[in-house]
Amino acid sequence: METLYRIEHLQQTYQNRTVLDVPDLSIRKGEILAVIGPSGSGKSTLLRLLAFLETPTRGQILFDNFPFTPLTAEMPLALRRRVTLVFQRPVLFNASVRANVAYGVRLRGEHNHHQRVEQSLREVGMEKMVHVRAHTLSGGEIQRTALARAIVLQPEVLLLDEPTANLDPYNVRLIEELIQRLNRQQGMTLVVVTHNVFQARRLAHRTALLLEGKLIEVAETPSFFEHPADSRTRAFIQGEWIC
Numbered sequence: 001m002e003t004l005y006r007i008e009h010l011q012q013t014y015q016n017r018t019v020l021d022v023p024d025l026s027i028r029k030g031e032i033l034a035v036i037g038p039s040g041s042g043k044s045t046l047l048r049l050l051a052f053l054e055t056p057t058r059g060q061i062l063f064d065n066f067p068f069t070p071l072t073a074e075m076p077l078a079l080r081r082r083v084t085l086v087f088q089r090p091v092l093f094n095a096s097v098r099a100n101v102a103y104g105v106r107l108r109g110e111h112n113h114h115q116r117v118e119q120s121l122r123e124v125g126m127e128k129m130v131h132v133r134a135h136t137l138s139g140g141e142i143q144r145t146a147l148a149r150a151i152v153l154q155p156e157v158l159l160l161d162e163p164t165a166n167l168d169p170y171n172v173r174l175i176e177e178l179i180q181r182l183n184r185q186q187g188m189t190l191v192v193v194t195h196n197v198f199q200a201r202r203l204a205h206r207t208a209l210l211l212e213g214k215l216i217e218v219a220e221t222p223s224f225f226e227h228p229a230d231s232r233t234r235a236f237i238q239g240e241w242i243c
């Protein structure tokens with residue numbers, strides 16, 4: 001499989017505290033990579049870097065061989081637009097579901113977006129709620145609207161930060177099926193940050209464990225769970241990791 005991201009000696013430091021230190025990690029085109037780890041282990045920081053929302057303190061990320069380094073003022077728009085991040089707590093405007101989903105496409109100056117907006121709302125099962133005001137939505141509906149708003153942009157890479165945290169089993173299933181569909185049918189590359197080791201196991205081709213900013217292990221999901229190479233991985237997946 002082709003490499004899409006190559007992380008080299010990446011470090012992210014805030015106020016003299018290094019919260020992420022990943023010497024080497026590749027993300028393959030067309031894979032689902034789950035990133036698991038306890039709270040504060042640097043998962044969201046990694047996603048923000050992969051979305052080019054902040055520049056690394058040290059090292060670099062090669063995206064399709066294009067370097068993103070501490071000296072990069074801004075990644076070219078054409079590259080940034082290939083990647084979309086859905087935040088852990090998505091913020092919707094106080095407008096209809098449809099208006100929220102159409103917003104990003106309109107911002108890109110694309111006008112004939114009506115069908116794509118409808119299609120993405122169908123994808124997330126929100127087609128009957130297009131006129132509902134976003135501020136009245138449930139947690140699951142907010143997350144699904146945020147996903148529709150992301151996929152309508154037709155990104156090549158979708159970065160999801162805890163896409164199903166605090167959701168009921170119905171919404172979890174709907175979102176997991178969407179993730180798998182996007183990957184299988186469109187070849188989309190997905191990086192899914194999750195606390196939930198079972199979700200990683202269900203969804204991901206490969207799973208990575210971050211602990212205190214360090215990449216402990218990354219492996220094909222079956223071997224990650226069945227034959228972890230690192231004792232800390234074993235402890236974490238068995239729920240024995242003390243944070």
Ligand SMILES: Nc1ncnc2c1ncn2[C@@H]1O[C@H](COP(=O)(O)OP(=O)(O)OP(=O)(O)O)[C@@H](O)[C@H]1O
Nearest residue numbers: 014015019037038039040041042043044045046088
């Ligand atoms: N902008 C920032 N300024 C200072 N510290 C930050 C900043 N962003 C993150 N941190 C710190 O970096 C560490 C890693 O945070 P991060 O949000 O990446 O972890 P996480 O694994 O995503 O956690 P959670 O699962 O709780 O979302 C935390 O200690 C956090 O307080």
